Every structure is written in structure tokens, then in C-alpha cells.
Amino acid sequence: MTSWLARKRESGLLLAIPTIAWLLILFVLPLVIVLIVSFMSRGRGGVAIMPFTIEHYQRTFGIFSIILWRSIGLAALTTVVCLVIGYPLAFFISTRRNRLFQQVTLFLVILPFWTNFLIRTYAWRILLGDEGTINGFLTSLGLIEEPMKMLNTQFAVVVGLVYGFLPFMVLPIYASVERFNFRYVDAAQDLGANDLRTFLRVVLPLTLPGVLAGCALVFIPSVGAFVTPDLLGGTKGLMIGNLINNQFGGSGNMPLGSALSIVMMALVMLSLVVYLLANRRDRGS
Amino acid sequence: MSRNRFLRRLGMVGLWLNPVFSYFFLWAPILVLVLFSFNQSRSVASFTGFTFKWYGNILNNMMGAESAFSTELMLNAFRNSLFVGSIATAIATVLGTMIALSMARGTYPGKRLLDALLFFPVVIPEITQAISLAIFFKVVFDWFALMSGERIFPGFHTIIAAHVTFNISYVAIVVRARLADMNPQLEEAANDLGANPWQTFWRVTFPLILPGVISGALLAFTLSLDDFVITFFTSGVGTTTLPVFVYGLLKLTVTPEVNAISTIMMVLSTLFIGISLAIQGRAVPRA
Numbered sequence: 001m002t003s004w005l006a007r008k009r010e011s012g013l014l015l016a017i018p019t020i021a022w023l024l025i026l027f028v029l030p031l032v033i034v035l036i037v038s039f040m041s042r043g044r045g046g047v048a049i050m051p052f053t054i055e056h057y058q059r060t061f062g063i064f065s066i067i068l069w070r071s072i073g074l075a076a077l078t079t080v081v082c083l084v085i086g087y088p089l090a091f092f093i094s095t096r097r098n099r100l101f102q103q104v105t106l107f108l109v110i111l112p113f114w115t116n117f118l119i120r121t122y123a124w125r126i127l128l129g130d131e132g133t134i135n136g137f138l139t140s141l142g143l144i145e146e147p148m149k150m151l152n153t154q155f156a157v158v159v160g161l162v163y164g165f166l167p168f169m170v171l172p173i174y175a176s177v178e179r180f181n182f183r184y185v186d187a188a189q190d191l192g193a194n195d196l197r198t199f200l201r202v203v204l205p206l207t208l209p210g211v212l213a214g215c216a217l218v219f220i221p222s223v224g225a226f227v228t229p230d231l232l233g234g235t236k237g238l239m240i241g242n243l244i245n246n247q248f249g250g251s252g253n254m255p256l257g258s259a260l261s262i263v264m265m266a267l268v269m270l271s272l273v274v275y276l277l278a279n280r281r282d283r284g285s
Numbered sequence: 286m287s288r289n290r291f292l293r294r295l296g297m298v299g300l301w302l303n304p305v306f307s308y309f310f311l312w313a314p315i316l317v318l319v320l321f322s323f324n325q326s327r328s329v330a331s332f333t334g335f336t337f338k339w340y341g342n343i344l345n346n347m348m349g350a351e352s353a354f355s356t357e358l359m360l361n362a363f364r365n366s367l368f369v370g371s372i373a374t375a376i377a378t379v380l381g382t383m384i385a386l387s388m389a390r391g392t393y394p395g396k397r398l399l400d401a402l403l404f405f406p407v408v409i410p411e412i413t414q415a416i417s418l419a420i421f422f423k424v425v426f427d428w429f430a431l432m433s434g435e436r437i438f439p440g441f442h443t444i445i446a447a448h449v450t451f452n453i454s455y456v457a458i459v460v461r462a463r464l465a466d467m468n469p470q471l472e473e474a475a476n477d478l479g480a481n482p483w484q485t486f487w488r489v490t491f492p493l494i495l496p497g498v499i500s501g502a503l504l505a506f507t508l509s510l511d512d513f514v515i516t517f518f519t520s521g522v523g524t525t526t527l528p529v530f531v532y533g534l535l536k537l538t539v540t541p542e543v544n545a546i547s548t549i550m551m552v553l554s555t556l557f558i559g560i561s562l563a564i565q566g567r568a569v570p571r572a
Contacts, residue, residue, distance in 0.1 A: 012391020012393055013391055015383050018383060019384035022453065023403075023406070027402075030418050030420065031413075033421055088303040091300065092300055092301075092303065093304075114558045115551045116511055116531070116551075119318070119535075122535040123314035123317065123318040126318060127313075131328065133330060136329070136331050163314065221411075224410025226412045226514055261410075261412070261417070272408060
């Protein structure tokens, strides 16, 4: 097994060094700097100065904990809604017998996502606004007299996040169901299991890897979302991503923004660990 | 038994109702956006008649009194996007392909660490990466000003550096998948036939992984053109890209002109991705 690179042990590594150097300087080092800055004091104009302090972490878990919890809550709600919509949808797509029909149904899920995220989010401003399409439609039908307040609420943020990340739930579940052997269903039914039992004991456990991957892929970008709450949430739907953004404007606080970022990154790592553990336990059993 | 049959029927109804709802949910916003870009009145509450005038307004720089829009600025932003995208894609494709080759063919310890190094840029929240780069550039430029007395400002170089950073991982993932499918004995054969490593690479390995490299590059270019958050934090004066420019418009108000611009962008990006997929579709079976 001597391939052209492996003949010289060092030459293989040599080829990786420019990329490793790039990522160390422009990915790892910036994160280390953020970590250091998050422990520094706020100077004039929001920049970081000495001495070291843990004040920004105290504020993150103190007065800003409400926004932290809101971000986690909204991301969790988004994940659940995506699962409830996405699981049956993925099941529907992967169980179509007609190959062309199956491909069309899958394509129709992916196609909207070729559009820029900003524009897809903006479309909901048209729909949800006080003088938007939904309020206009319901008023013209005489169902409501006053426009419903939908834009700039947490509801709008969840709708926007679900809309933004639904395919991330559908695609891994689709791949899981695609691999699922439906003879297991026959076997379970022959052995006397009813539909519900068959689903809970056979179908769900065997498609769980897709569900777990989908949940991780939806939760992680949702918890760090910035564009969606910015365009749809207003002040009521403010999430941690917006709070970080606000620390880099005129009256900002760079160390506080760094501390918030570190906490958010820890949150993402934690959810990844939960995902990996759940996945391993699932594989083990 | 009849209860079971009832549940099954309910399940069948659900299995059809859910897709109907889902596809409506996925497509209604886009269709509404397109529809109202052709609406006679400025309202998005009801459709009053068909017109092309908002598209005309974009071309003639008439965006209503409150807007600072100009067609020239938008085209300029679009040019910036293409410029940043092409250079960042070129660098990221070379760097990503190099590390993918090295990891697939090299034998050295610490590959799991490299896996992690490539994996983290994909999972880390965009805003965290954005502010870490913003702070990093600020620290470096401050330090440089202190040392040399000259001030560097963020611009194309910072955006490109940032885009390369998040694109490397995607290119590497795609190229590695292609390398995993490749038969390593082909390289051995070339080697046995007396080709040197350089010849083996350019005559055997590279043509075989080329579809993967092209897919990786197209993915990188698409991500680069689409990126808003990281560009927003690393761009300087006069280097606005299209998403950053569009964000400025979207944030203000809902106007028919913005709907028209969004529709044009949607059509363009769909065309672009469709064409690139068609190229890949042709490239894959050929190899």
C-alpha cells in the first residue's frame, strides 16, 4: 500500500500545512482572542482594556439570562415544530412508489432554499405585517376587524426559524426512512402489534438516527440565529444573536459581546455532545 | 380491530394532509413575494392589478422618497460579491483540496485533531465566527498601526480571508467524499509503471477527483455569494456585497421595488444553482 503520498511520511503532512496554518490563524486564534477579550474590562467606545474581570459573565447569566433562556426556548420550540411537520413529510416523500413523483416532492422541499436566506425571511414580513397579506386577507373576508399583531413577536421568530431550517429536519429523516426495511413492519404486525405499537417500537427507533441528526441541525443554527429575529422579532423577539450584534455598534461593549458569544458557543457544543451521546446510545442498543 | 382500522385511516389522512400543508407553507411566502412585485398598488394586503412598473422603477432609480437606493450601488454591490466570491473560492478550493488529499493519503498521527479542525467551522454559530474575525482584524490592525504608524482598514482582503476560512471545510468535505470513492490501486498502478508522484497526481488522481473539486468550488462560491452575517462584520466602507446591500433595503420597509429586487435575485440564484447542478450532473457520470 504505497501510494504516491504515503511513500514519504512527511510529504503527506506537508500538503496539509498551509491549510492547517490558515485555520489556526483565522479560525482558532480569533476564538482564543474572543475568549481573552470576554474576561477584559470595557473601555471607552466599547473596546477591551485591562484589568481582567468576570463581570460580563455575571451580566450574561444575570440580567441577560432572560434573553439566553428565550433563545434556548425559541430554538427548542422551532426544533419541535420542525419535527412535527418534518417527520411525516419525510415519511411521505420516501414512501412514494413512483420514482419521479418522489423526486419532485423532494425537489419541492429543497428548491425554496436556493433563494437567499434574507429574502426568504423578508417574505414573512410581507405576510405577517399589520398591513400584510394575511391581515388583509382575513379583513376582506370579514373574519377580523382589527389587524392581528404578528410581526415583531416571538411567534414571527418561530415561524421564520421553522421556515428557514425545515429542510435540515426533512433531509436526514428522509435518508433514514429510505434505508428502513418495511418488512419489519410486516413482521411486527404478524406478531400481533397494532399500528401505534409498530410505529413506536419498530419504525421510530430505526429512524431515530435521522431524527437526532435533524434535531441537531435545526437547534444549532436556531439558537444562534441573528437575521430571523432581527427582521421578524422586533424588541419582543430579541435573541442572543441580536444582543451580540448590538455590542458591536456605537454604544457597544466588545467584552460583553465576546462573553455572550462564548456562552452561545458553549451551548452549541453542549447540544452537540448531547447529540453524539444520544446517537451512540442509539447505535449501542 | 375496527379501532385499529379507524386509526389507520386517520393516519392515512394525516399523511396526506401534512404534505399539503407543508408544501403550502414552503411555497406560499415565495409566491406571495413574487405576486406582489407585480401589484398595481403599493399595498401588500390585496392584489389590485398587474404591472411591471416597479421593475421599471428599479432601472430608473426611483425607489420612493425615503430610500437611499440606487441601481448603480446595487450593481456595484453585485460586482463586489462576484469579485469576493471568485477569489475566496479559488483559494478555498486549493486549500480544501490539499488538506483532503493529505488526510486521505498521508499517514501521520493526529488526524482526528484535523477532523475536529475542519468540523468546527461548520457547526460554530455564524455570529460567533463573525465577531471573532471582526475582533481579530481589529486587534491585528491596531497592533500594526502601533508598530508601523500606518492604519489598515477592513475591506476586500478581510472579507475574502473570512470567506476562505468558512469555505475550506466545505470543499474538504466534498473532495474527501470523492477521494473515498476512488480506487487507490489506480495510483499504485501509475507508480508501478514508473510515474513520479507529480505525474501520478496530475495524470491519475486529479482527473478522477475533479468532479469533487468542481462541486466543492461551486458550493464554496454559492456560500460566498449568499453569506450575510460574516460579511456584515468584516466588510469596510465601499466593499458592500449584494446580501449586505439587500439587508439594508429589507430592514427598512416593505416596498414593491424591494419585492421586485427580491424576485430578480430569486430567479438569478435559482438559475445559477440549476446550471451548476446540471454541470455537476454531467460531470459525475463521465468520470
